[in-house]
Amino acid sequence: MQQEARDVVRDYTEAVFRRARTPMEPLNFEVDWVDQPSRHTAYPGAPRVPLPADLPELATLRDLFTRAGPPVADGFTRAGPPVADGATGEEPTSTGWSLARLATLLRLSYGVLDRRMTVNWNQDVAKRAHFEHAVWGRGTASGGGMYPVELYLVAGASAPLLPGVYHYDTGRHVLQRLLLGDVSGTVRAGLAATEDADSFLLASIKFWKNSFKYNSFCYHVVTQDLGALLGSWELLASALGVPLRRLLCFDPAPVDRLLGFDSDQQSVFAVVPVRWATDPPPGTPDPAANVGTDPVAAPAPSAVDVQVRYAAHERSRRVRQFPAVTAAHRAAAAPAVIAPQAVSDAAPREMPGAAVTLPAPLLDRLDRPLSAVLATRSSSFGRFRRPPELTAAELGTTLAFATAGRHHPADAGLPVNAPALTRLWVFANHLDGLAAGGYAYCPRRHALLPAGPEPEGGMSAFLQQQYFLTNYTMGQVGAVLAISGRLDAVLDAYGPRGYRILNAEIGAVAQRAYCAATAQRVGCGAVLGFDNVSMDTALGLDGTDERTVLFLLLGRHPDATADLAYRL
Template sequence: PPTVATAAVPAAARPTATVPAARTSGDAPAGAADAVGDGASGGPSPSGAGPVTELRVRYPAFERSRQVRRFPAVTAVHRAAAMPTRPAPGALADAAPRRWPGDPVALPEPALASLDRPLSTVLASRSSSFGRFRRPPELTAAELGTTLAFAAAGRTHPADADSVADPVAPSPAGADPVALPPADAAPLGSRTGTAEPHPAGITASVREPGDGAAAAPDPAGGPGSGGPALTRLWVFANHVDGLATGSYAYCPRRHALLPAGAAPEGGMSAFLQQQYFLTNYTMGQVGAVLAVSGRLDAVLDAVGPRGYRILNAEIGAVAQRAYCAATAQRIGCGAVLGFDNVAMDEALGLTGTDERTVLFLLLGRHPDAVADLAYRL
């Protein structure tokens, strides 16, 4: 993620960025004398062509409000989280989610053909379901698995946060951990060094790179590196054709679900409705609820206040990719925060751990014929 947060920070207080300036023969532009140097750090320029002029510029926010209200606490949080220092390699290795034990439940292979739609079309047509779920027909295990695979591929987004592979953490006492594939096997959606989807569709970031070999982690970190995923995806399977009702942890390396809990007493629909505080969704019409979890305290211990931004960036990437995958498959998706996190964590078996659910994504079907307001016009 970028190291400077500009939202809610006054322009005068925001750090400036240094960029090379176009230069002709002669003196440096007026006002830039203090930014002139022989190189990026004052030494000779890499090309040996003489001094390189740099300009310090500010990026003002586009503000449309007549009157701007600023909150000191929000500004202080943004400044604290905008730590410019880069974490040391491996700093986040111990902040990744622990391996989850259990016998894997296989999912159908991701249906990449269903994702092969122009990205511009997907982005223009995506929207939150907001209470429009209707069943039957049911959400299928193939649609669920495809959405999980595409969403999980966004967990290792290009950033300078870390540069090591996912750690192999010890499993709980007495539990048999799920074996990972060989080291030379490419995990689905592994970072390949290209962050943009294929121009012809949105499937490229789910496919394996080149001949299927995994991209080697960049020891220096940064874009294209193979840092650890800081989040985990969970599934509350409610009405999914081909999948037993219950809660599961998603294992992207095996593209499988690991059981986390049986169906609650009284049924999954009743449990989800009881734990949801709002009234805009009827859980009996929802096919599945995805939960995104992370270990916030461990991330903060590793990189300090900037961990809020690093973790939230990954959560946002996962959510946006889930929306895109659902839209491409013509199923509904809605992100919500209105669940009782304590009860949801308990249902997933997270009580007594430092892992917490932070965001929920509802999946299901929409009616074929619905009225809509084209408010963007």
């Protein structure tokens, strides 16, 4: 059964990697924009619990990057975020989560922060001046701006609000109460190891919010969207000084039933245990005012058939499912069978060769609060302009910060110091201080290892030939970063669930790169529109099991632009 599921995942990813040459089914698909789903899911009639709206100024990216840790070759230090239960011996600076901290985490990562309009050559720019087509900025990157992750809180007895199940309404920054009663045992029942927390954040994915546009390609995109969100949560938890563990190896069936999901259309992908700062005194009422009433008595915690009381509103008249997405999801949802030694062996292999040492990271350029970075993060969408050129120091700062995070979830059975499953590559195009060509980044040495010369005809021409979309001109881009992984080795380590785990790490690395670029006021844009086969060949990956998966463009924006950002 595991082998069959693995074969399904492998066939799906092979179709994804080759889609520039062999289009994925369905052919000639046309997006029905009139019938697209709502960007903000809501549960009509559900009582609302307002959340604190004030956003505190958080630690700077420099603080997060240089927190006490072992020095590396060039003298700067790194540290990951606080983790739970003393897994690394590191103590968090606070005692746990509060409603205010939770509200900060939710709003800065996935809530609406502003309305944005900009002049660029993206295909839909003409429509964006009209309110019904407005772009609403959020702190976390998402493929196509679809934001398919839906967030839920299962609050237990120690929570600072009534026990029950809540949905985070991203459009209004409120919690919607979907069920009264302590059902945290339902979540614990699906976890791979004993968990003493009585509250949990659940990150689910609603496929239709992405597949209406990307059809069969959806599953590849949304699993990276999840990773980008988890990357934001890692940074925010570190800045707030609270532990955060991300669990991906669990059985989603109990929580999917609790939330009333058809698992082929929406499913929980990540569980985050929440331990509150203090236990509320017995009999403490819900501190937040509620809109509406909820007269139904709390369900018995032991009831296995309990489901949320409310149904989400669906804007689309027709919701389609795509066989490739359904098959990949069913296969990748198979229980993880973790082989700890194989996890260590799944890391990218060391590369030989003389290294090109990068300048030390520009710590002063990272000296911006994380709250401000997330509030101003955006994708470049055709705004790149040169000169001036991107510098090797700016590139190195982005690479160092992107790879400094915790690599994957602290699930049961994983080695505490498991290596990264991903590697960053650089297609140097127009960089001051670095010759054009392909390079592999080595975080340990903060150096680049040459992987290939500049292609005949120039790097800009090569990149433009491999890019099959029209929203970027590669001659204006300073560098293209490629995030790679060894999918077969990861599948050996985790089984079919490894595909989701690898893509989650890829998304988290991309989000950290976005943050580092934003702090330096460098343009950044994540894209999936390159011919992976040709890009792998250019990096010398033919004959290996390592594949490029996601790409990030880095470059300059013009100083004078006709942009509007209306802060909310």
